[in-house]
Amino acid sequence: MSAIRLDGKATRDEIFSDLGARVEKLRAEGITPGLGTVLVGDDPGSRSYVKGKHADCARIGVESIRKDLPADASTEDLNAAIDDLNADPACTGYIVQLPLPRQLDENAALERIDPIKDADGLHPINLGRLVLGKEATLPCTPRGVVHLLRRYEIPIAGARVTVIGRGVTIGRPIGLLLTRRSENATVTLCHTGTRDLAAEVSRADIVVAAAGVPHLITADMVKPGAAVIDVGVSRTDDGLAGDVAPDVWDVAGHVSPNPGGVGPLTRAFLLVNVVERAEAQLAERTRAGTAG
Numbered sequence: 001m002s003a004i005r006l007d008g009k010a011t012r013d014e015i016f017s018d019l020g021a022r023v024e025k026l027r028a029e030g031i032t033p034g035l036g037t038v039l040v041g042d043d044p045g046s047r048s049y050v051k052g053k054h055a056d057c058a059r060i061g062v063e064s065i066r067k068d069l070p071a072d073a074s075t076e077d078l079n080a081a082i083d084d085l086n087a088d089p090a091c092t093g094y095i096v097q098l099p100l101p102r103q104l105d106e107n108a109a110l111e112r113i114d115p116i117k118d119a120d121g122l123h124p125i126n127l128g129r130l131v132l133g134k135e136a137t138l139p140c141t142p143r144g145v146v147h148l149l150r151r152y153e154i155p156i157a158g159a160r161v162t163v164i165g166r167g168v169t170i171g172r173p174i175g176l177l178l179t180r181r182s183e184n185a186t187v188t189l190c191h192t193g194t195r196d197l198a199a200e201v202s203r204a205d206i207v208v209a210a211a212g213v214p215h216l217i218t219a220d221m222v223k224p225g226a227a228v229i230d231v232g233v234s235r236t237d238d239g240l241a242g243d244v245a246p247d248v249w250d251v252a253g254h255v256s257p258n259p260g261g262v263g264p265l266t267r268a269f270l271l272v273n274v275v276e277r278a279e280a281q282l283a284e285r286t287r288a289g290t291a292g
């Protein structure tokens with residue numbers, strides 16, 4: 001058996017064709033969405049992701065604002081970049097690219113972002129609103145995973161989902177999305193303290209692997225027919241390696257490859273978030289105009 005490939009690039013292209021039209025509409029109303037990025041240091045992965053995000057902006061007509069800081073940037077340097085973007089009217093949404101170098105406090109940086117401009121959905125207010133079931137900007141990778149499952153009509157309601165990894169960008173928030181009433185999945189979150197990872201994975205209808213350990217998930221762990229979403233990525237001497245071993249394709253029903261799966265959707269949903277923020281601005285302006 002060979003699994004059905006969940007094509008992140010084709011799905012991203014569908015999202016972008018709709019988004020381009022929404023950007024045109026906003027521009028016609030005098031609002032140009034603008035994405036800001038703060039990148040600290042020379043990590044090759046982070047550099048390539050940020051470059052890709054700005055290439056996406058050019059593709060759909062979103063303005064780009066870059067703040068690139070050296071690897072030895074201080075907290076004051078980072079705070080100044082964040083404060084600039086908070087104050088810049090051309091920036092309707094922005095992100096601080098993670099991970100940050102060790103001398104910088106990621107949580108403090110995320111908390112300093114104006115929650116209205118938080119394009120990543122990682123500000124404590126937005127994560128808190130998600131916990132409370134209120135409308136919020138949603139984290140990009142979890143949003144991409146849910147979209148990919150829906151796009152390929154993989155049943156989510158009632159499904160047993162095993163997530164591997166407890167990071168702030170994927171592992172923790174994805175459980176919050178998948179356990180909303182609108183998704184209704186049952187989620188188990190595994191991490192380095194999990195006693196029997198194979199047993200947890202083998203129970204799952206959907207596996208979301210976000211550990212960053214090359215080929216951690218192997219065919220013998222996976223329930224036949226399960227959907228396996230490979231989110232973790234490692235840069236090895238042989239190139240990029242996902243968390244999912246190649247033999248999983250022989251057992252699973254669906255697999256999202258890595259690269260070419262969730263990564264392009266992470267970028268797509270970043271721009272969806274930026275456009276949604278700009279649309280909210282327009283709605284607010286219209287409301288204020290009508291009220292006045």
Ligand SMILES: Nc1nc2c(c(=O)[nH]1)N[C@@H](CN(C=O)c1ccc(C(=O)N[C@@H](CCC(=O)O)C(=O)O)cc1)CN2
Nearest residue numbers: 048049095096097098099140169259260261263264266
């Ligand atoms: N502030 C944030 N930092 C990080 C996030 C995030 O959502 N917000 N997620 C990851 C990295 N990431 C986004 O920034 C990201 C990861 C992967 C891709 C992607 O398009 N991958 C391609 C392969 C690209 C390559 O060849 O290097 C793919 O999977 O096909 C985009 C963005 C950590 N940091």
